[in-house]
Amino acid sequence: MLISGCSTQEFMRFGWPDPVTVQGARMGQFWTGAVISALIIGVLVWGLMFWAFIAYRKRKNSPLYPKQTKENLPLELIYTAVPFLMVGVLFYFTVTTENFALKRDPNPAVTIDVTGFKWNWDFGYQGTTAPDGQEVHTIGSSTEVPVLVLPVGQIIQYELSSRDVIHSFWVIDYVFKRDVFPDPEPNNTQNVIQTTITRTGAFVGRCAELCGTYHSAMNFEVRAVPQDVYDAYIGLRQQVNPATNDGYTAAEALRQVQTQFPDCGELCSPVATSTYPFTTNRQAQEASQPIAGGN
Ligand SMILES: [Cu+2]
Numbered sequence: 001m002l003i004s005g006c007s008t009q010e011f012m013r014f015g016w017p018d019p020v021t022v023q024g025a026r027m028g029q030f031w032t033g034a035v036i037s038a039l040i041i042g043v044l045v046w047g048l049m050f051w052a053f054i055a056y057r058k059r060k061n062s063p064l065y066p067k068q069t070k071e072n073l074p075l076e077l078i079y080t081a082v083p084f085l086m087v088g089v090l091f092y093f094t095v096t097t098e099n100f101a102l103k104r105d106p107n108p109a110v111t112i113d114v115t116g117f118k119w120n121w122d123f124g125y126q127g128t129t130a131p132d133g134q135e136v137h138t139i140g141s142s143t144e145v146p147v148l149v150l151p152v153g154q155i156i157q158y159e160l161s162s163r164d165v166i167h168s169f170w171v172i173d174y175v176f177k178r179d180v181f182p183d184p185e186p187n188n189t190q191n192v193i194q195t196t197i198t199r200t201g202a203f204v205g206r207c208a209e210l211c212g213t214y215h216s217a218m219n220f221e222v223r224a225v226p227q228d229v230y231d232a233y234i235g236l237r238q239q240v241n242p243a244t245n246d247g248y249t250a251a252e253a254l255r256q257v258q259t260q261f262p263d264c265g266e267l268c269s270p271v272a273t274s275t276y277p278f279t280t281n282r283q284a285q286e287a288s289q290p291i292a293g294g295n
Pocket of ligand 1: 116166167168207208209210211215218
């Protein structure tokens, strides 16, 4: 265990992924606390067990049956009260962590309309106007993974809805997912979530609710960039691209941003870098990837 090469920071996460959001970090603290408390209780229980095994082991002159005892009121009260106390403490931290992760600020910096459909995602930036008069949209297709460009350090609101069946919005590095319903807010479900991303990067997102044939193709990417890069990107998306005489697509805008911010590099890649489109043509897929040993 000691030489397996974990850093202390990694070790103290006890398998929790390195979070990229404020909410994920808070949930990670709860996880670490819960594991440490469980280990303390575990050591206590194991200790008592092994002490009993050794102290009361069978000896040469042991009686056939150990002395039978019954009814110890103080002891019974303690072993009823202590588990209640432990459940209570876990319950308290569960509720406060949940409240923190689901807290909604009334004034998010960016609000995204997330629409799941069979079988991709459509991301609309509220409060923006593309040259066609509509909200700026990034829509995925079977050949292009949609890249959702977002600023770091800001409160981002996601308003989730579906055009057809139930999907699930899951960015793995957020350590959080939420189902996406065709009819928002039925049965008191809350289809609005917020996150604050703490570092730049490309984070893969997936649909986490089996929704049909090409469910596995519903990949997307969150591209968390510095505020000035985001401002340049969203500014371009609202302009006409002189090269095409049409609004800038997400890829065209990213390529343009890459020239404005030479340091941005891979972070401003016009295509997704954390995942890739799936081949949806089954025959072509079989032809290009013959199954080993099969025919
Ligand atoms: Cu789906």
